[in-house]
Amino acid sequence: MAQVAIVWLRRNLRLQDNKPFAAALRHVDKVLPIFIFDTAILKQFPNPYDRRLSFLAHTLCLLHDALKKLQGELFVFHGTPLEIIPKLVNHLKVEAIYADEDYEPANIERDRTIQKVLMPHCKLHLYCDHLLIKPGIILTQCNQPYKLYTPYMKAFRTYIADQGALAQNRLLIEYNYALEGRLFTPSALDGQSIDLNVGVEEVLKQIGYIYIKDGLWDPKNGSNSLDGFLKNQIDHYKANRDLLDLNGSSRCGPYLRFGLISIRSCYRKAFALASNLGVTTWISELIWREFYANILYHFPNIIYESFQEKYRNTIPWNSKQEDYDRFVCGQTGYPIIDAAIQQLLCEGWMHNRARMIVASFFSKNLLLDWHKGESFFAQHLMDYELASNVGGWQWSSACGVDAPPYFRVFNPYLQGKKFDPDGQYVKKYLPGLQKVPRSIIHTMDFHTLHTNYPKPMVNYELSRIRAIETFKKIGA
Numbered sequence: 001m002a003q004v005a006i007v008w009l010r011r012n013l014r015l016q017d018n019k020p021f022a023a024a025l026r027h028v029d030k031v032l033p034i035f036i037f038d039t040a041i042l043k044q045f046p047n048p049y050d051r052r053l054s055f056l057a058h059t060l061c062l063l064h065d066a067l068k069k070l071q072g073e074l075f076v077f078h079g080t081p082l083e084i085i086p087k088l089v090n091h092l093k094v095e096a097i098y099a100d101e102d103y104e105p106a107n108i109e110r111d112r113t114i115q116k117v118l119m120p121h122c123k124l125h126l127y128c129d130h131l132l133i134k135p136g137i138i139l140t141q142c143n144q145p146y147k148l149y150t151p152y153m154k155a156f157r158t159y160i161a162d163q164g165a166l167a168q169n170r171l172l173i174e175y176n177y178a179l180e181g182r183l184f185t186p187s188a189l190d191g192q193s194i195d196l197n198v199g200v201e202e203v204l205k206q207i208g209y210i211y212i213k214d215g216l217w218d219p220k221n222g223s224n225s226l227d228g229f230l231k232n233q234i235d236h237y238k239a240n241r242d243l244l245d246l247n248g249s250s251r252c253g254p255y256l257r258f259g260l261i262s263i264r265s266c267y268r269k270a271f272a273l274a275s276n277l278g279v280t281t282w283i284s285e286l287i288w289r290e291f292y293a294n295i296l297y298h299f300p301n302i303i304y305e306s307f308q309e310k311y312r313n314t315i316p317w318n319s320k321q322e323d324y325d326r327f328v329c330g331q332t333g334y335p336i337i338d339a340a341i342q343q344l345l346c347e348g349w350m351h352n353r354a355r356m357i358v359a360s361f362f363s364k365n366l367l368l369d370w371h372k373g374e375s376f377f378a379q380h381l382m383d384y385e386l387a388s389n390v391g392g393w394q395w396s397s398a399c400g401v402d403a404p405p406y407f408r409v410f411n412p413y414l415q416g417k418k419f420d421p422d423g424q425y426v427k428k429y430l431p432g433l434q435k436v437p438r439s440i441i442h443t444m445d446f447h448t449l450h451t452n453y454p455k456p457m458v459n460y461e462l463s464r465i466r467a468i469e470t471f472k473k474i475g476a
């Protein structure tokens, strides 16, 4: 048995039910857990107050504390993996690195390059750990990727069922292992890594960010929020998930994104519940996540262009900067849109129904390029996932995979009446509208009666017709 292996944590920031840890411990005596603040990735997050960095640094400090209790440590580096990994491997003479497999195109390329540099002395072992099923496994009978969600979802469920009953199901198992006595703490690394004992604020300062104490997203709350949702809310998920003024969804996104919750535990715990519409719907939403990850894996070009070829370079997008600027500050004149933007800016999160209303308004009523909207969300969402965000934006703009037809344009007034009937959501995020009666808050009368609120930047009906005509010209 080789002596020591590196466990490189990336999107699976937890010590329990972690496949790379489990695999490494099967093959070596001791493991050295590391994390790299990748400067190439950090460049995409230029805001020094980015709350996701605070969340990430806090998570790393908690992992470090937990590892110390097991006589270990987390070693954190700042730089590019291509500089850091080979140096570490040479220094410590390790022959294996274990990590969760990443399926985003740039990260696939990064891992391939690292593997080439390390060969033949050291191997990078990759395990699918932030999705339930590795992309590329669920294919049509002709071995092609599914391009429609429903048949994919059915094939996905069949594939799980084929792995056996819940207790033995290979895909849903919980990986158990003991870390105590198995952690390597080399003195050779002294001074080379970021010292996590100095605390979150100091750690962030060293990589150029400022700590934001966030009362909403706490890395300690991941498992509790999942368990609380499964215990108290999932049965009503189907009915409540669309209501903007209710907390009807799990809010697990940020914890899943950073891997504080294991995706296997989400499926395992949900499948263990008595089946009902709420449970089935929630599992189907988890499968949307896998579907979009598969689409990105098979069609990496969708990062830059629409999935549907006919909408590539054919839509005469509105390039007015002032329209974009009014939208991103939540000054569109449509209370429901402006409230949703405030939710995103204040909480780093937006309700799913609001994401759909807002993205439809952006790409259809304002005729702004979905790609710009995607980038805006990417800068603010705590649960930002490239595949799901691109998928969601392209779906909402009719340009994506399995998207509704272009002529379906969400009506913000009707959406508001249906999903925020008392105006509570709007009033929560736009407290200046507290006194507006519920009867008019989602109507056109609102604009005539509330002259001190910004006028709607576009007329809903005219902009709807403009969008439909524009898409129609491109051809069905």
Ligand SMILES: Cc1cc2nc3c(=O)[nH]c(=O)nc-3n(C[C@H](O)[C@H](O)[C@H](O)COP(=O)(O)OP(=O)(O)OC[C@H]3O[C@@H](n4cnc5c(N)ncnc54)[C@H](O)[C@@H]3O)c2cc1C
Pocket: 241, 249, 250, 251, 252, 253, 254, 256, 285, 286, 287, 288, 289, 290, 292, 350, 351, 352, 353, 355, 356, 359, 377, 381, 383, 384, 385, 386, 388, 389, 390, 392, 393, 396
């Ligand atoms: C324009 C747009 C952009 C989006 N961007 C993202 C994004 O960057 N990251 C992201 O995780 N989701 C994104 N979504 C999907 C969805 O809005 C969020 O996953 C959901 O709101 C998160 O809330 P929750 O954690 O309470 O989810 P729940 O409703 O409790 O669902 C549980 C989990 O399932 C997954 N999920 C649920 N719905 C979807 C969906 N439609 N597509 C993919 N995964 C889903 C998420 O991981 C979610 O945390 C986007 C949707 C739209 C319309």
